[in-house]
Amino acid sequence: MYLKIIRRGLYNFRDSYLIYILSCSFAITVLSVLATIVDDPSLQMVRNWHANLKSLMQGMMFIFAFFTFIYMIYVGGFFVKQQRQEFMTYEKLGMSRHIVAVIAFIQTFIVQIVAWLIGMLVAVILQKFFGMLLVYLMHVRMEFRFHFSMVAFHMMFQFFITSALIFSLVNALRVYWMQRKNSKRTRLHLNDFCKSLLGILGAMLFLIGMFVSIPLIQESKQTNVLDEILPGVMVVMLLFLVGSYLIYYGFLPLVLKILEKIKTFSYRGTNLFAYKYLRKRLVQNTSIIWFVTELSALALTILIFCFMGYQIVHSDYSNSYPFEISANQNTAKEIRNELNSNGSKVKKEYSSPVKKTIGQIYNQNTGDYEQRLVMAMPYSSYRNMPKMIRKNNPKINSHQFLEIRGNPQTLYTKYRDAKSSVIIQNQQTINKVKIGAFYPFGSAMFSEIAMVVPDEYFAKLPTKFSDTFYGWDFHGSDKLSHKFIKKIDKKNNPNSIRVKVGSNIEKSSLQEIPNSEDRDWHTNEYNQVPYVRQANARIQIRQLTGIFIFLIFIFSIALLIALGSLLTLKVLLKDDYEWRQLKTLKKVGLTENELKQIVRRETSFLFTIPIIFALAQSVIAAIVINVALKQSSLLSFGMIGLAYIALYGLVGILTFHLSWRSVKQRIN
Amino acid sequence: MVQIIVKNVAKDFGKKKNAVHALKDISLEVEQGEFLGIMGPSGAGKTTLLDIISSNDRPDHGQVLIDDIDMTQQHDRELAKYRRRKMGFIYQSFELLDSLNVQENIILPLVLNHAPKKLIKQRVEHMNDLLNISELKNRSIDDLSLGQKQLIAAARALINNPEILFADEPTGSLDSKSATVLLNYMQMINQREKTTILMATHDAFTASYCSRVIFIKDGSVFSEIVNSGQRTDFFEQVINMQRTIGGGSYFNVPENN
Incomplete structure (x- = not known):
């Protein structure tokens, strides 16, 4: 009987669970791959690996593990919330709170097992690919061999058991608390008027932030010192953070409410329902959309910084080594002779x-x-x-x-x-x-x-x-031998x-x-110095930039999947009330196309808003880069912004199709 | 004039061993302006028949012709448009949108049809007068009684002046007073606006308002009775037929009643 309830619960939310499992699996795959790569015997042979690259990789692995943990525990709570009514019914029917909590525990544990198994399995399959990619990006000429050490396996197994138990326990406790009779939370409820006032304030703060950032950009062109514009940047960031939340909280609902009131707009097709529906969905998901917006802005900023950083390292490298070899008159003759004799x-x-x-x-x-x-x-x-x-x-x-x-x-x-x-x-x-x-x-x-x-x-x-x-x-290359380099190093002191x-x-x-x-x-x-040789630095630069590109690539994809799946799950997980509304519309006579239009609008709305506000906020990154690095970041900003729009657009399209599929299934 | 023709309609639910024959080869005709009741015990196939006639569902076999148009051959998109233009629906559970207020719920079909504002205003005023619901127009759905909710559902069903009104257990959630009010309105609409009404019910009192009642049992038409004009006599006939079909207790009507 209990197993049947668990099975039913998993089946009913199969689409949403699938998205959660896939996004968790990706994070687990990346984590497992990073864990195995750190101790990979092939990479131990790479010069500088032990010096700094290994510790860099380890540091990144723990940062990634931390965020994966936060994501899995936070998003896992959505499903408990979604099944609230069901769990309450079990309790009403006489099931003890402990049993209901155990059901939630087992349900979560099963999902965790599936996610971890898929994640680790994919890691085993893709480990070589990721390793080869890393080696390729680092420009290391070696064959990366598949290796899954017992140490890594043991570590991942410990991670798996610990996290699965913690997540399941947290969900069980959530369900247990949910059922408490006196668990009514005292929440501050503001009326629409107050919310609208706060929303207008938010819009003003955001606009002030935008206006303040314009002189900051101008100032950034004039000054060389970051400290001079840092207070301004901090103020703009604060204005954006508070402003965007209040816009989501009060301003956008106010705009939708105004649209509802204007009959020219609202008395047209599905608008009569759609504006109210969108407003409700927005109010329900304010925190999530804001969270996604701010994280996206942060991700964009980091990406722009990293991209610019890469360009600077590359530029600095070219500046330090414009020739394969440069020398002064003390060493030039020797080097020339050697070059003539070694066939360079x-x-x-x-x-x-x-x-x-x-x-x-x-x-x-x-x-x-x-x-x-x-x-x-x-x-x-x-x-x-x-x-x-x-x-x-x-x-x-x-x-x-x-x-x-x-x-x-x-x-x-x-x-x-x-x-x-x-x-x-x-x-x-x-x-x-x-x-x-x-x-x-x-x-x-x-x-x-x-x-x-x-x-x-x-x-x-x-x-x-x-x-x-x-x-x-x-x-x-210059074909200078190690022996020759040693000889001139010994002979020619700076x-x-x-x-x-x-x-x-x-x-x-x-x-x-x-x-x-x-x-x-x-x-x-x-x-x-008597001479400088490009080859000496080239290896280090290539390895370092390679490993950075690898990590940024993985982090960006993971962040995109995490944030995208968060929004997707929010679009998919509708409560009973929302399903009933859509069903009623079907009964009232809405065509499939009209219903599809409502779902499309909802998805576009929930995806477009974070994109717009994240892009607007990441302009701060451009200002700081202009000052700190003295380089126009317009091109990088444009490229990364476009890539972000394209990728989020794709996730949005996918979400729309999934959402429409589930709506169609539920209303027919 | 015959408006609706149902020819040998059959519909199964489920697959293979678990298949349930909801409708078995049903045929019937409905005149324009007729108030037809469809009766039968729970699971007899009333709602399925109503859904198929109203083109909300498709039959496995057979044809449904409305105004000489074969509805089974039409595309879903065309059917949706047809439903919105020519049909109105009243459900037992009202199916009102809680997010809209009373007036918005009523005008929804017209707004979906992109009707001009002037027409919307005219029709709303007409429905307010007809059903006496003017004072409710700005109220929220949650603030209404069950009877008021069903009246609003009826107003929404009638706002676009439908040629055919489908009512699925419209009085199922109502107390007797509210049910009587609603049925009187439906009868009035049938007589004044010449709207064809198809109503599924298992309640004899509700069915007594119809001009004709067909009885369905196990997915087939069992019998039909026609209202001669005397509602009390017709009510008795309906009760007797119920007894015949279900042995009395089937419809919660004791044998010695």
Whole structure:
């Protein structure tokens, strides 16, 4: 008898349970895959895996496990709520509260077993695929072998037993409390007028948030310091958070109510019923829609940040290593000889004379002039550099000056003419310089500030420290052996130069200082590396970006599934009253198409609102990115926003079909 | 003039061993403006027959012709439109929408038909006068008594001036006073508006308002009696027929009554 009740309960909500089970299974699959990948023997061979990648993966796994747990426990409660009437009837018929709670416990436990079994089974099937994807994204040349260790299995089994018992127990307690006679909760019930007032206030707060964010965007273009706009950003976030909730709570219901009252709209087809129905569904699901909106906005923001972060890492990498190898005159000869002998296919060799001198440069952060080492190179050599390097800096002609700074904040500036002049020792003041970010031979080759100067200026520049920088591009890789790298590392210690600051720039001087590994570094001491090689960093960058893309991909999909299924379940799980209303409409004479239109409107409404408000709120991310990274995030924002709309649209379409299917089944 | 022709209609529910023959080869004709009662014990097939005639359900075999249109051959979409234009429905459970107020419930069929506002206003006023429900128009459905709810359901069924009114146990939830009020209204509508009414009931008093009553037993037409004009005589005839069909106690009417 009890088993029959449990079976019936599961069968009646089969569509909704299926969605819940599938979304839980996906989360469990991802969790299991992450757990197995962390200890995978193939990946243990990857360089840097033990250094930082493994701990990163482990950290992400626990974050994912936490959110999975929250999702499963929260959404699991929907079904208990849905069966409230049924459980109350059992109690009325004489079944003890304990028995009803046990029924809920077993029902939940069965669902959990199914979800975990499917999840783990899919994990076993997909583990190799996920591993191969990770290895591919990390650009590691190795064969990823299927491995499901007993340690991982044991851990997942423990997770399964613990979570299934906890979720079942929580649902049993929910049902037990639900049946208590005096369990009436005291809730604040506001009348429609108060709700509408709060809704109008919410709309105003949201609009104020939007208006405040416009000057913030403007300000973000002017300032380099995040602290200056952070209070503004926090205020806008607060306005959006409170505003959007109040809009859902009072404003949108008010708009629907007004539409109901305007007979031109409401006395038209199904509108008479639809506006009221939508309003009721909105009021019922206010918290969920708000929750989905805010999480979607957060997800969008994180995605935009991650995407921008990836672009910056990539850009920074290109800036540090524009050539496969760059070297100064001390190592260039050796490297050239080795390249000739090892059969490397050199595409082109670049070179430029460099002079080291002292410059008085304006520091935007301190607001003062500071004496710094300046490494100058002539315009003619700069012009011969690959276009890829020059296109990242502002254009200059043969009479103009270009200052290239190592400050990361200026790396992505929209290059502006400097407001202050630059004074070079023993030279006339340069009144106007353009500021760039892309170092011709890589940022590592230059210390602090590089300047591209007119050829005549360069020729007249007196210095006792001059050098020549070289850069090589190849067809394929440089083929330098590990042994050779070790040899030049041993032979060529980096040189160091100190700027001895005098009372004025003319009295300052440059001094070469002996290098020793244990010496203390002071301000105005600069290191000159003998060479930089792209291959050394490439592996690390590729591994790190690969693992980030992998994790972001998985997290985004999981978040999308979680939020989408939350909305889908809310659309599907209608209470008896709502089913009765739809059935009545059918009896009154509504055609299937008209009923379908009501379901379509409901689904579109519940899906479109979070999309609109989430996109509006994630504009904050764009503001912060503009300031913090000094790069326009419009393109990333647009791309991620469109992807979000497309994916949520797909989930919405799927939900509509599922919802219509279940409505059709129930009303016929 | 014959408005409805039911030809050899059969309908089964369930499959194979569990199949229940709800209707077995039923045929009947209904004149335009007739008030036809369909009687029978619970499970006899009254509601199924009403659903099939009103095109809410399709028969497994047979034909239903209304105004010479074969309803069994029409597309669902066409049938829905036809129902909305030409038919009205009164149900035992009223089937009112709690989210709409009284007036909105009444005008729903017209609004669904995209009727002009002027016509809606005219028809609402007409129904208010006809059924004397003017003071209820702004009330919520939850605030109405059962009798008032059934009157509102009747008003909704009649608002678009249907040619045929289907009533499935319309007095089932009502006390005798409310039931009498409703039946008087239905009779008045039948006589004044010349609306054809098909009413399923198992109550002899309700059936006594009809001009003709057919009796169904086990999915087949068992018998029929025609009202000669005297309601008390007709009531007696109905009671006697009930006794014949079900041995008296079947319809809660004792044998010695």
